[in-house]
Amino acid sequence: MMSVTIKDIAKAANVSYATVSRALSGHSEISDKTKKKIRKLAKEMGYTPNAIAKGLVTKNTKTLGFIVPDITNPFFPEVAQGVEDCANRNGYQVFLCNTSWKLEKEKQYLKALYGKRVDGIVVSPTSNDITHLVEADRNKVPVVFAAYRPAIADCNFVATDDYKSAEIAAEYLLKLGHRKIAYIGGQQESCTNKYRLKGYTDVLKKHDISLSPSYIKHGAFRQQSGYQLTKELLIANDVPTAILAGNDIIALGVIQAIEEFGLDVPNNISVVGFDDISFASLDKVQLTTVFQPKYTTGELCVEVLLQKIKDGDQNPTHKMLEPELVIRRTCKGI
Amino acid sequence: MMSVTIKDIAKAANVSYATVSRALSGHSEISDKTKKKIRKLAKEMGYTPNAIAKGLVTKNTKTLGFIVPDITNPFFPEVAQGVEDCANRNGYQVFLCNTSWKLEKEKQYLKALYGKRVDGIVVSPTSNDITHLVEADRNKVPVVFAAYRPAIADCNFVATDDYKSAEIAAEYLLKLGHRKIAYIGGQQESCTNKYRLKGYTDVLKKHDISLSPSYIKHGAFRQQSGYQLTKELLIANDVPTAILAGNDIIALGVIQAIEEFGLDVPNNISVVGFDDISFASLDKVQLTTVFQPKYTTGELCVEVLLQKIKDGDQNPTHKMLEPELVIRRTCKGI
């Protein structure tokens, strides 16, 4: 499996390999005749340019990295789609890396991605510990956070306003007459979770509703976690009339638990999620949720990244997207 | 953003850069003292080895490519998870590429992946035109097909027996008393589809059931397609009592269409899918389907690939996995 190089072609064409390089790249001036001849030859010989050798000298690889915490949550594939499409449109490719919510893997991937000298990195961080990412952005390669709003200011990010999302959801539940609203979150430390939690608590406070600590539970952004925590919640004394789930897949677990418990959604308990993953709109599911522009998030991240790459601009770019309440059939007034 | 190289470290440590290389790689023998000193220095200076330079000389990049047709279908993320985990365990990383069912993109990615000199490629092909993939396998880089059984023999693949899967599903429906069974497939040309279709038709033939051509429809492996085709099917005169869907997401669309049409699943029409994606087991969905070992498929693909990479074995490896009927609540006897 010896691959053919520019030198092989040069030999076959009886020219210097510099000429071959020129013929193939098309940058420098070269006679049309030899250009055609060489290109034809290259094709015949099955030549594929060695991008890594090229990258070594040009210092750019035309590839981006996208680090996600959970490829299994439909939220991320949709963002990834946006990342990829936008990258492709601009002649870039993307390295999709999945951390399975493991910080260690995130660090490994970051290192590996930089080792491969990707031109930029989009990342939905796994935890709130983002020092390695910030450090990389400052010294090595442009980084933009996707669907995540870092606590520190001088980072690039494009995110949907999580605080506002939670406000909208909580206000909606309140308007429906609910007063006993529980919150089943994902990872407690996660930024997304913090903003959503705060949006929720602030709204309740504003309406003078006391927060029962037993109504706030944290686990992971996973269906299983939502299921488990809801079971615990229901077994305890005071059953809420509504549950705000940390995201849609948690919501799916929440609903599962409620129904297994013998209660009905929405007749006994209303449920609202976040994200609006495609399965939320299934006839069978019809989950009321707060939409997040996933595809757009991915696209914008890449746009920001390419901008940074192009002009080396170090000033942080922030893009806040608007959430949107999608009312379906998992909520009911009381 | 000038990155620090082995030479910078050499200068700082006042040694030759070969020494630094040795200290860092750990292969050659070197005094413990200088090794420690240099490693410490490297860390302090924020050195990240340039994998592309390294790859240029070592001829291997410790990275694999995984080309999928639709990252948005939960089937593929699950396979990807297996691919990734197995790759990681063995010190490899994976480049996940999404073609959105576009042959052109598949070709581009293949070229790009090879350009980056990945050590091997796992691919779930987008269409039945796999000549470019086969050619690559023969001349450039080991390729193994995932969840796909090529028509030609000398390719590597790991797949679930699609023919058998369809047999199982059709037999089940038959046992339930169904005689009017429609098939709503994905891309007609796709190999997967062909095997499933054949399994279905063979079983019906075996039981002397005549096949109405209007009962066989093809589109894409997408929810929307299943929805659309089912609408067409139901509008036509002779409504079937059961529908075999090309895969689970098609099945979801099928169910949606049936219910919108005012009919009930499973009381009026039974539905069975393929794959057993995670959402199929949702309480609200409870889709009867034929399970495919997705994660295992991914793992095995990588194992096969690594084997090929290690010993350069050119003999094709075939692995057939066993499907399994998962009975839930979308089928009913008549």
Add this chain to the structure above:
DNA sequence: TTGTAGGCGTTATCAT
């Protein structure tokens, strides 16, 4: 144990 030097496949800068 350490240093020197050649080479990996390109691009780019000189000459010619």
Add this chain to the structure above:
DNA sequence: ATGATAACGCCTACAA
């Protein structure tokens, strides 16, 4: 228009 040749950052004989 084309040919030498020096990088790019790293590895690895071969020497010392």
